[in-house]
Amino acid sequence: MPTVLMTGGTGLIGRALTGMLQQRGYRIKLLTRRKQAAEAGIQYLFWDPERGKLPAEDLLDADYLIHLAGANVAEKRWTAVRKQELVWSRTRTLDLLWDVFSRHPHQLKAVVSASAIGYYDASQDRWFQETDAPGKDFLAQTCVEWEAHAHRFEALSVRVVCLRTGIVLSRQGGFLVPFLRALRWGVAPILGSGVQWISWIHIHDLCRLYANALITEQMVGAYNAVAPEPVTQKNLILSLARLLKKQYFVPLHVPALLLRILMGEMSVEVLKSVRVSAQKLQQEGFQYSYPDISSALLALLQTPNGMGNHA
Template structure:
């Protein structure tokens, strides 16, 4: 039974991914800062990245490493201290693991690391592919550092895949939760102009992609983990409203200047328009279960 070592495994993506990996016959080891986990068949390993404490001997039998760790980008206002936390929670954790595997015999075959489509610059009139240059804002620079630290594992003869993930759609929370709450009160929030492109992916497809990347040896380097059909923010909201069978709802426009006052620098990401291409994954044969927004929302809302 192959072993997958995972960071960030108790988060939104990690919990769903663990289920899929268990169904596929993997033994799962989760690095966690508390021992509250009690999922059957999962081995929880205590670590403290801030102190550099981790259970070295329990890591060395891992066949694969999945790196999902990282503080929530949307949880708090981006102060200087918070931006440092967002960066180090992604890069320092990888460095600790790199030091372990570089100084001990191991059998690690592949690292599958999260990244984000925040890597790209904002544009409404073009598609972004994996070969495009990064942007210049904070999140783009964070993604560059994130990926650079992951690529260090290549020096250990470990295959590295970086999944530049779009907006994840899930019924368990995340992006959709605040909008669904507003819609249940008959309000459809339109952020800024509403014409910004949202490049999204259903959580089931994202977890399938991680699972496939473990064993697909031709997968190397960056991939855009997005569905083939991005959607404008206002169209997403109106589709959600109609699918919730709301006969009466009020589109509520939240001006860009108000978002900047409320969110500060984080508003850049809320208003950013990035239309990201999934063609690389499609060319390599990945089949989406939810390729368009209607089928994705239909499943998530059980309509």
Template sequence: MESVIITGGTGLIGTALTRLLLDRGYKVIVLTRRAEKGTNPSVTYAHWDIEQQTIDIEAIQRADYIIHLAGANVGEKRWTTSRKQEILESRTRSSVLLYKALQENPNKVKKVISASATGFYGEYTGHTFTETDLPANDYLANTVVAWEKSISQVTSLGKKLVIFRTGIALSRDGGALKEFYKPLRFGFATILGSGDQYISWIHLQDLVRLYFNAIVNDQLEGVYNAVAPKPVRHKELVLSMAKAAKGNSYVTSYVPAFALKLALGEMSVEVLKSVYVSSQKIQDTGFQFSYPTITEAMEQLFSK
């Protein structure tokens, strides 16, 4: 039975991924600052501390794969100078810690699979972004570039590396969709800005299937966009959610861009940004999305 380390394993994606790996017969090792005992013998918790640059070496030596999801939540707090530094260092320093552990200790890790973000790309102006495009030159893009560079060091150790530039992951349990849904509890389908900005999204189930696919498909290597085949405008995403959740029992409302800028500061740029990203490269490997359209995704998410 093979073992998979997950950093950031207690978050939205990590929790869903753990369930999938267990269903498929893998053991999971969750790296955490507060190691604990779980009830499932196939899940163990091992200690690491990014600030202190310490890690459980035995866990590294037991692992066949590493899935690296760790990083401070980009949308959780206002982007102060210190918060921006925390977002950056939580990604780069954790990658460096993994690299050093692999470099300095005998291990059997075959492949490292790392999260990244579509924040790498710039504003949509009619061009569909692919993995070969150059990064934008803004805070989030610069962060993503540094993030990818920091984990790319593992290839010098002979490890295969897969990087998933992930769009908005849709789940009822957390992330952006949970925030979009909050006004809908009171009957309001709330659209941010004009609503015309493109959102490159992916259903959480498809995202964790992509990570699993990176384990079982030995040929998978390099950078891939982890987005559904059909990006949609923000307005369409919100109204699709409203229809799936409430039928016709909702009222459309708007939050103007200037109000978002006052409330969110610099982070409002990302909320209002239009990003249209291609999934063709991962589809060309044979991967098939279970939820390729926003209608299918929302109907599944709100069918319960």
């Protein structure tokens, strides 16, 4: 039974991915900051990245490493201290693991690390591919550092995959939740102009992508973890509103200036237009369960687990 070591496993993506990997026959080791008792097929390992503490001897039997750890980008205002935390939580955690695997015999075959489409500049017109240069803003440079720290494992003859993840659609948390709350009151919030492109992925497809990256040896380097059909923010929210409320909703435009006042620098990411290509994944044979926004939203809203017929 192959073993997957995972950071950030108690978050939105980690919880869904853990369940999928267990169904596929993996043994899971989750690094966590809270001591927890083992569950069937899951071993919780306590670590304290701030103090550089981790159970090195319990890591070395891992066949694969999935790195999801990182402070929530949208949780707090981007002060200088918060920015440092956002970078550190993604890179220092990887460095601690690299130190362990570089100093001891191990059987690690692949590292699959999260990254983000924040890597790219904003653009209303162009499609971004994995070979495009990074942007210059804070989140872009954070992604550059994030990926660079993951690629250190290549020096250990370990295959490295970085998944530049778009907006993750899930009913359990993340992007959709505040909009679902507003729509319960018949309000459909349109952020800024609403014409900015949203490059998204259904959480089920994202978990499948992580699982495939573990064992697909030709997967190397950066991949855009997005669905093939981006949608504008306005069309996404109005599609969601129609599915929930039929025609009984009021579009509420939230001015860009108000968002900048309320959110500070973080508002750049809310208003950013990024249309990201999924061509590389498609050319390598990945088949999406939810390639378009209609099928994705229907699955999320009309089935108990949000997975449609693909659970």
